[in-house]
C-alpha cells in the first residue's frame with residue numbers, strides 16, 4: 607500500500623507546486639498589465655482634470671455659490687434634455703454666445719455641442735478605438751476621419767500632446783462611468799440677413 611501512496615503523494619506534490627508556480631506567474635503577469643493600465647488611467651485622470659476637459663464637457667448647474675459642474679453628468683457633454691440651442695447672429699464685437707451649461711456654443715462656425723466623452727456605447731466614446739481618439743485630436747476630424755471638429759474644442763493645442771499622454775487620456779476616459787446622453791448634432795452657421 608505504502609509503496610503506491612508515496613509516489614502518488616509525490617506526484618500530487620509536484621503538480622501542486624507546478625500549479626502554484628503557474629498561478630503565481632499568471633498573477634504576476636496580470637498584476638503587471640493591471641499596474642501599467644492603472645498608471646495610464648491615473649496619468650489620464652491627472653491630465654483631464656488639470657487641463658479641464660470638464661469645463662466644456664461637464665454641464666454646469668446652478669449651485670449655492672453660482673454655476674458649478676454637475677458631477678452626476680461628469681464629461682457626458684451637452685445635456686440632451688436641453689436640446690439644440692438657437693444660433694445667435696454675431697453683432698459688432700460680440701462674436702459668440704454660449705449656453706448656461708457651458709456645453710453649447712454659437713459662433714461663426716454654427717452651433718457646436720460638447721461631446722459625450724464617457725464610454726457609453728451608443729452616445730459616448732464607446733465604439734471609439736484608441737487610434738481613432740488620437741487621430742481625432744491630432745487631425746481635428748470627427749473620429750479621426752470625417753467632418754472637422756468645431757470650436758471651441760481646443761484640439762489645435764491638444765494635438766501637441768505626446769502619444770503617451772493621449773493614450774493615458776483615452777485610458778482614463780474608458781474608465782469613467784458611462785452616461786447615456788445623446789448630444790445634438792452640430793448646426794451649420796445661421797443664415798441671417800440682419
Ligand code: HEC
Nearest residue numbers: 657659662718719720721742747748749755756758759792
Ligand atoms: C473650450 C471647450 C472645450 C474644452 C476645454 C474641451 N473640449 Fe472637447 N469638445 C468641445 C466641443 C464644443 C466639441 C464638439 C465639437 C464639434 O461638434 O465639432 C468637442 C468635441 C470633443 C471630442 C469629439 C470629437 C469628435 O470627433 O466628435 C472629443 C474626443 C473631445 N472633445 C475631447 C476633449 C478632451 C479629451 C478634452 C480635454 C483634454 C476636451 N475635449 C476639452 C469643447 C471643448
